[in-house]
Amino acid sequence: MSERDVPPSLEALDDYLLGVMPDEQAAPFEDALFAQAARGEHALVDFVEGVGVLGRVIMQRVGSVMPPTAESIAELRRRGFKVEVAEARPGTPYQARWSEEAEIVATHFVIDMRGHAGPFEVDIERPDGTLLKTIQGGSYDPNDGSFYAVCEAALARTSRGAHVFWKLYETVDGERTFVASVEQVPAQG
Amino acid sequence: MAPSADVVAPTPVAALVQRATAGDRAAESAICARFQGAIRAFARRREPTQDAVNEFTQEVLLRLIEALRAGAVREPEALAGYVLGICRTLVAGAARQRQRREELLALYGADLKPLELPIEGPSLYPVAKLEDCVSQLTPRAKGVVMLGYVLMKSHAEIADELGLTPASARVLRHRTLLALRDCMAGAISWESA
Numbered sequence: 001m002s003e004r005d006v007p008p009s010l011e012a013l014d015d016y017l018l019g020v021m022p023d024e025q026a027a028p029f030e031d032a033l034f035a036q037a038a039r040g041e042h043a044l045v046d047f048v049e050g051v052g053v054l055g056r057v058i059m060q061r062v063g064s065v066m067p068p069t070a071e072s073i074a075e076l077r078r079r080g081f082k083v084e085v086a087e088a089r090p091g092t093p094y095q096a097r098w099s100e101e102a103e104i105v106a107t108h109f110v111i112d113m114r115g116h117a118g119p120f121e122v123d124i125e126r127p128d129g130t131l132l133k134t135i136q137g138g139s140y141d142p143n144d145g146s147f148y149a150v151c152e153a154a155l156a157r158t159s160r161g162a163h164v165f166w167k168l169y170e171t172v173d174g175e176r177t178f179v180a181s182v183e184q185v186p187a188q189g
Numbered sequence: 190m191a192p193s194a195d196v197v198a199p200t201p202v203a204a205l206v207q208r209a210t211a212g213d214r215a216a217e218s219a220i221c222a223r224f225q226g227a228i229r230a231f232a233r234r235r236e237p238t239q240d241a242v243n244e245f246t247q248e249v250l251l252r253l254i255e256a257l258r259a260g261a262v263r264e265p266e267a268l269a270g271y272v273l274g275i276c277r278t279l280v281a282g283a284a285r286q287r288q289r290r291e292e293l294l295a296l297y298g299a300d301l302k303p304l305e306l307p308i309e310g311p312s313l314y315p316v317a318k319l320e321d322c323v324s325q326l327t328p329r330a331k332g333v334v335m336l337g338y339v340l341m342k343s344h345a346e347i348a349d350e351l352g353l354t355p356a357s358a359r360v361l362r363h364r365t366l367l368a369l370r371d372c373m374a375g376a377i378s379w380e381s382a
Binding site: 010011013014015016017018019020026030031033034035036037038039040041042045046047048049050051052054055056057058059062063119124126132133134135136137151152154155158159161162163164 | 199200202223224226227229230231233234239268269270272273276313314315316317318319320321323324325326327328331334335337338339340341343344347359362363366367369370373377378379380381382
């Protein structure tokens with residue numbers, strides 16, 4: 001690989017970083033990587049670096065309470081985080097309203113999912129039925145059957161003006177079964 | 190996600206070296222910013238922990254600053270090879286370099302920018318963005334990325350922990366990184382609600 005080769009791909013960078021790439025290929029890869037850095041081309045390494053750095057922040061905060069339960073949320077508070085919890089019930093629209101002081105927030109879906117084995121997915125849909133996103137890999141609190149969605153307050157605040165439906169599904173052998181739905185309306189005030 | 194420096198019309202590295210050698214600290218910082226990712230990648234391949242990667246990266250940058258201020262970079266246009274040479278030299282003599290690092294840290298450490306992002310205030314937006322993207326991954330896809338890039342597990346360890354063949358873990362990791370990159374390039378999903 002010469003200095004003027006095309007930029008290393010994300011796949012090649014991953015192979016290099018995690019040791020899949022053998023040393024005899026790694027040496028010229030490094031030559032190209034540093035030559036590109038000299039030219040100010042470092043988007044790929046910045047990206048993987050960002051995943052690591054930001055991922056560590058998540059792991060130290062929200063990621064440390066996965067799967068989320070009432071007890072793990074209490075543990076976050078004991079660790080000093082300003083945690084706010086909003087309750088959401090099927091049939092009663094709720095507002096995603098969080099204070100400026102909140103650091104981590106949890107939406108407590110007050111439903112009893114005991115008896116379902118999971119795994120669970122949550123489709124977040126606009127009122128017209130179009131999918132906004134799917135949250136994968138959810139689970140419920142075995143003590144009360146509730147479903148908790150925990151995230152950084154910085155992320156939750158971006159949902160403040162949203163009008164969406166949270167639809168919980170159980171997925172078994174690729175088959176999805178509807179469990180419950182909660183309506184989120186734009187926060188007032 | 191930290192923005193890439195020099196996205197528009199990057200200054201030729203030789204010009205930056207000349208300016209840095211003449212005492213321009215901004216040019217010196219720009220050079221460090223350009224190479225930091227490549228140095229961290231070099232270290233990540235070899236070091237088992239984040240602290241070790243940070244330490245290695247810091248030491249290389251300290252040596253680079255020392256060389257720039259001393260006018261020791263004789264061929265500015267070949268700075269890439271010079272920096273890579275520092276990396277390879279450090280790997281070859283890691284143990285005896287520790288004392289040297291402490292000396293350099295005392296001399297130039299104050300001029301190095303932090304190697305990790307702060308986690309307060311507006312900088313939590315990129316954290317939220319990654320969280321939004323990661324939440325949409327399957328548990329296994331989350332696993333390959335978190336194990337590989339957050340917990341710094343090896344390729345074999347990742348496959349073992351997730352009960353995948355090494356080949357499957359590699360393919361899944363590649364697909365997941367590509368998906369994450371696409372996702373991170375866009376807005377947080379809620380912003381289009």
